[in-house]
Amino acid sequence: MNAVTKPANTAALDRYRMMRRIRSFEERVGELFLKGESAGSMLHLSIGEEAVVGMTAAMQAGDTFTTHHRGHGVFIGRGGDPARMMAEIAGKEDGYCRGKGGSMHIADRALGHLGANAIVGGGIPHIVGAGLTYRNTRSGQISVAFFGDGAMSQGILYESMNMAALWHLPVIFCCINNQYGMGTRVDRSAGHRDFPGRAEAFGLNAMRADGADVEAVHDAARFLAGSAREGRPGFLEIDAYRFYGHARMDKSPYRTPEEEATGRARDPVANARARMAAEGLANTAELDAIDTEAGTEMDHALAHAIAATPPALATMFQDVYAPGTPAPRPHAARLMHVLGEGARA
Amino acid sequence: MIESTYRDAIRQALLDAMAVDPSIILIGEEVGLYGGAYGVTKGLIDLYGPERVIDAPISEPAIVGAAVGAAMTGMRPVAELMYVDFIGMTMDQLANQAAKSRYMFGGQIGVPMVLRTQGGTGRSAAAQHSQSLEAWVMHTPGLRLVMPATVNDAYHLLRQSLTQADPVVFIEHKGLYTMKGALDVDTPDGAWGAPVTRRAGRDLVILSYSRMLHESLAAADRLAASGVEAEVIDLRCLNPLDMAPLIEAVKRTGRAMVVTEAVVTGSVASEVAARLSETCFDWLEEPILRLGGEDIPIPVSPALERGSIPSAQLIHDTARWLVTREAPEWAA
Numbered sequence A: 001m002n003a004v005t006k007p008a009n010t011a012a013l014d015r016y017r018m019m020r021r022i023r024s025f026e027e028r029v030g031e032l033f034l035k036g037e038s039a040g041s042m043l044h045l046s047i048g049e050e051a052v053v054g055m056t057a058a059m060q061a062g063d064t065f066t067t068h069h070r071g072h073g074v075f076i077g078r079g080g081d082p083a084r085m086m087a088e089i090a091g092k093e094d095g096y097c098r099g100k101g102g103s104m105h106i107a108d109r110a111l112g113h114l115g116a117n118a119i120v121g122g123g124i125p126h127i128v129g130a131g132l133t134y135r136n137t138r139s140g141q142i143s144v145a146f147f148g149d150g151a152m153s154q155g156i157l158y159e160s161m162n163m164a165a166l167w168h169l170p171v172i173f174c175c176i177n178n179q180y181g182m183g184t185r186v187d188r189s190a191g192h193r194d195f196p197g198r199a200e201a202f203g204l205n206a207m208r209a210d211g212a213d214v215e216a217v218h219d220a221a222r223f224l225a226g227s228a229r230e231g232r233p234g235f236l237e238i239d240a241y242r243f244y245g246h247a248r249m250d251k252s253p254y255r256t257p258e259e260e261a262t263g264r265a266r267d268p269v270a271n272a273r274a275r276m277a278a279e280g281l282a283n284t285a286e287l288d289a290i291d292t293e294a295g296t297e298m299d300h301a302l303a304h305a306i307a308a309t310p311p312a313l314a315t316m317f318q319d320v321y322a323p324g325t326p327a328p329r330p331h332a333a334r335l336m337h338v339l340g341e342g343a344r345a
Numbered sequence B: 001m002i003e004s005t006y007r008d009a010i011r012q013a014l015l016d017a018m019a020v021d022p023s024i025i026l027i028g029e030e031v032g033l034y035g036g037a038y039g040v041t042k043g044l045i046d047l048y049g050p051e052r053v054i055d056a057p058i059s060e061p062a063i064v065g066a067a068v069g070a071a072m073t074g075m076r077p078v079a080e081l082m083y084v085d086f087i088g089m090t091m092d093q094l095a096n097q098a099a100k101s102r103y104m105f106g107g108q109i110g111v112p113m114v115l116r117t118q119g120g121t122g123r124s125a126a127a128q129h130s131q132s133l134e135a136w137v138m139h140t141p142g143l144r145l146v147m148p149a150t151v152n153d154a155y156h157l158l159r160q161s162l163t164q165a166d167p168v169v170f171i172e173h174k175g176l177y178t179m180k181g182a183l184d185v186d187t188p189d190g191a192w193g194a195p196v197t198r199r200a201g202r203d204l205v206i207l208s209y210s211r212m213l214h215e216s217l218a219a220a221d222r223l224a225a226s227g228v229e230a231e232v233i234d235l236r237c238l239n240p241l242d243m244a245p246l247i248e249a250v251k252r253t254g255r256a257m258v259v260t261e262a263v264v265t266g267s268v269a270s271e272v273a274a275r276l277s278e279t280c281f282d283w284l285e286e287p288i289l290r291l292g293g294e295d296i297p298i299p300v301s302p303a304l305e306r307g308s309i310p311s312a313q314l315i316h317d318t319a320r321w322l323v324t325r326e327a328p329e330w331a332a
Ligand SMILES: Cc1ncc(C[n+]2csc(CCOP(=O)(O)OP(=O)(O)O)c2C)c(N)n1
Pocket: A044, A068, A069, A070, A118, A119, A120, A121, A147, A148, A149, A150, A151, A152, A178, A180, A181, A182, A242, A246, B029, B058, B060, B082, B086, B089
């Protein structure tokens, strides 16, 4: 066996495994909702966008990132624990954010996840700040913002890209273009559709990669990550397709079945699987084993989330401010002060 | 008189107003083909076309800013913010531009626009999609602020908003869209700026608006069962707000509480309570109470979310406490 290509092959297989885990996870999120166990219905699945693993795999331990509201896949790609993620999506105490944040607000300081955001574009400028930290401390880290095509319409993206270029920051703006912002296809939200061209105009290294091909995404991401670490910020558009509705309640009546069939045929997971088999990196039995293992892992995550306990009511007052400072006073305490025994003494 | 949902009443108001006033345009995310994130503008693009029902990119500051400019030049735009939580992004256009143009420019340039949006809890939509931010609007001179609680008000207050000379922020509640009620397109519940008494009572006044009005009415029913008669007043128009009927009611009963879903600190409830304290001091038997959302961001966990805002039970218990001076179990 060739000693040089083996690690690369293993890595490609790892990327396939990671994509399969993301898809299995998102499918279980759908089940969690159907069982009535999710905290609400604002659940945005990243099925069809798993090639983002090409970007997350190009990052290193210590690198940080922010995501948009469709960020489950990105975090799994960066090592997120599916059981704690699922528990958070169910609003449980041992979820990543103690049941305070939910699907749209998962964060994990330890793994560099500076937070998922439900404000379109809200997390983008945070990587500019992170980039300043890493530049000034010469730490060698980079920070990556993941966001959708919808955020290409937010002014704050352009302010952020300009600052990143001006200050030579180690950051990457990663746009996961799934062709839709809710019911609006990109050709109905952008007068001119050249997203990398916009980034280039600000002075960034800008690339577009085929979101049906995780290896193409990875090649671009590796280049951009290497440059970013040297102070040349980058922009990557991952050209993908949102396989299902915007959130769980959306049946996408604004898309034709033909368009959906064509879009879903651009399946990064199926493509990677076919490629593994074709290139002899894994045989069907091995690939089946990977798939089964991912399914079992995510079944456990689902069961864990359902069995987990909800947070106690009093926890609502925790973490508004830092530990050691007085928590907000509950109404009951205020009313006691006004109406209780001795209030008129 | 017909039965309608809150959602359909708002849609009907837009539909009817656009039919008589060709200067009205709608601009917002998903207002056209999609029919609105909560279905309020469904079908309007088919009736009035894409020049008047305009699907905008996800660019809130420019949506509101464009509405300001259109209003300055003769249109009557209705800008839609999908969630009131996004108002922060648009605050410059709203508070520095829309609100101040008439004043700064010596009365020359008015901004007759409506900003429609929705807020509130109830869907486990978490901290950035569940807030009640009306105080931010009320704190800005130059803006009008309306929050309908009933189906009839949803229709009429929007029609009235669409005749004002100055910018109106019209905040719906996501938890009311499917609520049914009577709609009489010929008869408003009250005049612009006037509060409406939804239930008469002699022992105390509960002042509320938006979804909390309904919790307050439910609480008043329970109070009546134990002999406490609460008057319930719907504030509806928070700015302008005709204080006279409120002052009359508070002087008559000597006890009042203001109930909202918003966090209490710096709230509309605080403003109303302060005004009433100033004007009714000598008539008050008890301090004016404020009951609202706990002073925290909205948590996603359904139990915590519910527990962070007043319920009919909490309103009932607190009102009883205020009238009888017997502490409820949870306060003992
Ligand atoms: C500032 C802001 N505006 C509007 C919304 C409502 N909203 C939530 S997701 C979404 C579409 C976002 O599209 P995109 O950025 O492409 O992400 P995708 O959902 O496709 O992953 C919209 C309009 C929001 N959450 N925040």
